[in-house]
Amino acid sequence: MDYLALGFMDVLNPVTMFWVAAGVTIGYVLGAIPGLGKATGVAVSIPLTFYLQPVAALGMLIGIAKGSAAGSAVSAILLNTPGEPSSAPTALDGYPLARQGKAQKALKMGLFASVIGDFFSTVILIVLAAPLAHYALLIGPVELAAILLFSLTFIGGLSGGSMLKGLIAAAFGIFFATIGLEGETFIPRMTFGLLELDDGISLVPMAIGMLAVAEMFIQAGELKRLDVETEAISKGSNPGDNVVTRAEWRRCAPVIARGTLVGSLIGILPGLGASVGSFLSYGMTQRLSKTPEKFGTGMIEGVAAAESADNAVVPSSLVPLFALGIPGSVIAAILIAAFILHGLTPGPLMFQQQPRLVADVYAAMLFASVVMLVIGYTCQSLFAKIIRVPMRLIIPGVLLLCCVGAYMETSSIFSIYVMLFFALFGYLARKLDFSFVTFLIGFVIGPKLEFSFRQSIQLLDHNAVNLLHHPIAIVFLVLTVATLWWIGRWKRPQMPSAPGERGPAPRTDIASDHKGGS
């Protein structure tokens, strides 16, 4: 606690406050632009921090990560194009709300839920990071493989209109993750002699292609209808639709609390990530609702559930990083480089060796949460105006930003090719209702899943009976089977799919499209 007070003293000076605020602002803008998420933002900004003091530099980068997580809801709500996969469930209800002329209401609830989730998750990080180091050690490769398999099955089953297609998409994601040099033997896998593929397919151009470019393809095909709808929105707005009412707060408060808890827990578990958290929170809220059939048509609780969990994942995903030195998410992996660069080596020893710098980071994180609220609230009307711009003017600009974002990742035209390949892949996936979100999650956790699976085979001595020595793994494997059985039997009333998969207009007939089909 004493160190935390010192941390606030270090952070609350004009220079550091400026850079944290700059980080949050940059992050918010990058998050709001489809395809330029926190990973790209932080990666691109690391060189900018070379000349900053460690506290200011780390505060700025954390600010970018936090601001981007909140900002990605803006494009999800206004354009049905999640800035990042984790904001996909936000679009399920946020976009219909925007189409009903309630964009500002959705944006405000998204912001409040983001800030609350983020702030309390940061508190959880501060309270739990050091003590959890001991217990986190119990999660070995066998348990991790089982947890990852469970989460992938769960998401695959829930995120699309069809469990079967969701699982196929997940399998494809894992398959594409195996491309490149194999980690143990360094044997190239499906590189077709291309040196660019030795390191595997880069996530950023792939995600930009699947999420942003594919979405632009779809939006371009529905231009006339979208312009008519955009016109209708600007005419249909009224002042009552721009605020979050007390009744809505009462309905959303428990949802945000649950989302924060779910997001924090998912963040703590390595490898699961924000998408799992936001989808899980959204799914739970839908199931616990008295009117689950209304989800996907503009329920404010959907936005609150997804955003609180999404933003809660970011701080808590640093728990495994701080406690064990293991990145629990993509952003944690990128932040490792920045932490080391500025003299803080993530791991259990940092609490003993550099308690002051750790406290500075904590203070910067809490301060960034407050800044996020201020920036988000004051700039909201500006962001909401995006939706009034005709899509034919937005699409070319987004395509340009997508190209720049993909190119920046490797400074190679090959990234553009990757982006375009996965744009086509994502376009077909959306049109044919194969969950691209599950694909991306499969791709992101694929390497970890494969690695832990291979380790498990060796640890279990190629004998499944030895699994009996790993009760946590057994629990998750049983949960996986139970999830498959439950989702397979569950007759979804009107299961919402990820945005884009059902087109930009709110529709609730996905399940009927697949009646008996899959």
Add this chain to the structure above:
Amino acid sequence: MRRANVLSGMVLTAFSLIMLFVVIPWQIDPAPAGMISTRLVPNMMMIAIAVMSVILVVTNLKSAGGADGPSPITLADLRMVLRIGGLFVVTIVLYLLTGPLPAGFALVAGGLLALGERRPLPLIAMPALLLTALWLLFYKVLGTAIV
């Protein structure tokens, strides 16, 4: 959608079988003796996709009684994809032949034209504004050149 499910299931089955029996053995060398196969996970995924695709085909064929909805991909959709795809081809060629500035200009202005914008002001101002903003962001604010 049922027809699309059957077709996509058949394509995926064929794809996974080709991957399983042709591409994976061709593109992934066997692991050294005593090590876990490097083909293990790719093979597992392709087997899983093949099995699930067959189930997708069978379940959709079984329930093919009632009327099917419209095709999820229309000719107009395909035309738009081809149009934007062509725009990307032109952009890449321009990038390789000239550099990022003409390519970026072509992408935005060409995109506007392809999407039906005919007013001269947006056609000129939008690419100019966007490229200037990007230049400011990357070269001046972030200090990272796009090379």
